Amino acid sequence: MLKPWRNRLNMSKNLNNPMYYLIIMYRNKEVIDKNLNLLREAILNGDSEAARNAALMLSEVETPIAKIINEAIKPAMDILGEKYERLEVFLPELVLAGEAAQEALKILLPKGGVQAFKGKIVIGTIYGDIHDIGKNIVSAILSANGYQIIDLGNDVHPTKFVEIAKAESANIIGISCLLTPSMFYMRDVVQRLIDENIRNKFYIIVGGAAISPEWAREIGADGWAKDAERAVKLCNLLMERGDKLEKPIIIGEWR
Numbered sequence: 001m002l003k004p005w006r007n008r009l010n011m012s013k014n015l016n017n018p019m020y021y022l023i024i025m026y027r028n029k030e031v032i033d034k035n036l037n038l039l040r041e042a043i044l045n046g047d048s049e050a051a052r053n054a055a056l057m058l059s060e061v062e063t064p065i066a067k068i069i070n071e072a073i074k075p076a077m078d079i080l081g082e083k084y085e086r087l088e089v090f091l092p093e094l095v096l097a098g099e100a101a102q103e104a105l106k107i108l109l110p111k112g113g114v115q116a117f118k119g120k121i122v123i124g125t126i127y128g129d130i131h132d133i134g135k136n137i138v139s140a141i142l143s144a145n146g147y148q149i150i151d152l153g154n155d156v157h158p159t160k161f162v163e164i165a166k167a168e169s170a171n172i173i174g175i176s177c178l179l180t181p182s183m184f185y186m187r188d189v190v191q192r193l194i195d196e197n198i199r200n201k202f203y204i205i206v207g208g209a210a211i212s213p214e215w216a217r218e219i220g221a222d223g224w225a226k227d228a229e230r231a232v233k234l235c236n237l238l239m240e241r242g243d244k245l246e247k248p249i250i251i252g253e254w255r
């Protein structure tokens with residue numbers, strides 16, 4: 001009686017199989033919960049070595065990356081952001097926290113594409129803004145889901161987005177922004193494409209903590225997604241039937 005189940009599980013030992021996912025979560029619950037806490041604390045304390053150790057344990061027990069980002073990395077960053085606003089921590093603490101998060105992500109983020117080619121994405125953080133942790137997560141997850149990524153880094157001028165997208169014949173331009181004063185440069189990317197009469201050659205997707213779905217609509221972007229997992233859904237939708245759907249496509253809720 002047990003055999004067919006065992007066979008089925010053996011066939012798809014990957015986290016996309018809901019049954020396998022549940023077994024991993026159940027069997028490793030204690031280790032996962034403990035190390036999610038340790039990772040959160042490590043980032044809050046700006047302790048890169050502790051962050052690395054917790055990440056190694058989480059990776060060892062196959063914790064899904066989305067769970068780690070949503071339950072440890074993002075909450076820790078949000079707490080620090082609030083503390084920064086209340087003047088309870090200062091820039092050096094943010095720098096250390098950022099380094100600790102990046103240390104963990106070096107271990108956790110998937111390396112290289114693993115699926116058939118779905119499209120080419122030019123991505124970067126907009127001009128004036130050097131925040132790149134979220135953009136790096138989005139890039140890595142899109143890459144693991146079949147997208148070829150051309151990562152322009154941070155503080156990217158609007159002209160550069162357009163020039164590289166043209167030169168690379170990209171399908172999608174992805175723009176990240178966490179700094180409110182920089183978000184106006186996103187509009188310039190759209191405007192440049194309109195001025196050159198090539199707006200319909202690229203889909204533009206936007207995201208990052210400073211960017212609301214309303215802003216995506218206002219600047220005439222094609223899509224907004226709350227996080228990396230949803231960015232994959234957004235790109236899949238655009239590539240599969242973007243010409244038929246009403247824009248912008250909004251995936252997830254802002255805050």
Ligand code: B12
Nearest residue numbers: 078081095098129130131132133134176180207208209227
């Ligand atoms: C870490 C951090 C830093 C680090 C950045 C390190 C790095 N390499 O990125 C350092 C110390 C360098 C830094 C500097 C500054 N920071 Co800072 N920083 C933060 C902090 C605490 C966390 C940011 C982060 O990494 N979040 C975690 C990631 C995973 O989340 P995320 O970026 O939002 O990305 C997710 C989604 O948004 C989405 N996403 C992201 N990009 C994209 C793109 C697309 C296309 C899509 C679809 C989705 C998507 O998917 C991601 C994964 O889930 C935030 C507070 C916060 N709550 O965000 C402040 C914050 C962003 N910083 C702030 C400020 C003011 C600054 C400084 C100006 C401070 C100063 N006085 O110098 C400088 C900026 C300098 C500059 N020119 O850019 C403010 C911005 C306020 C505003 N709205 O304008 C914040 C909000 C803090 C605050 N509450 O005041 N910072």
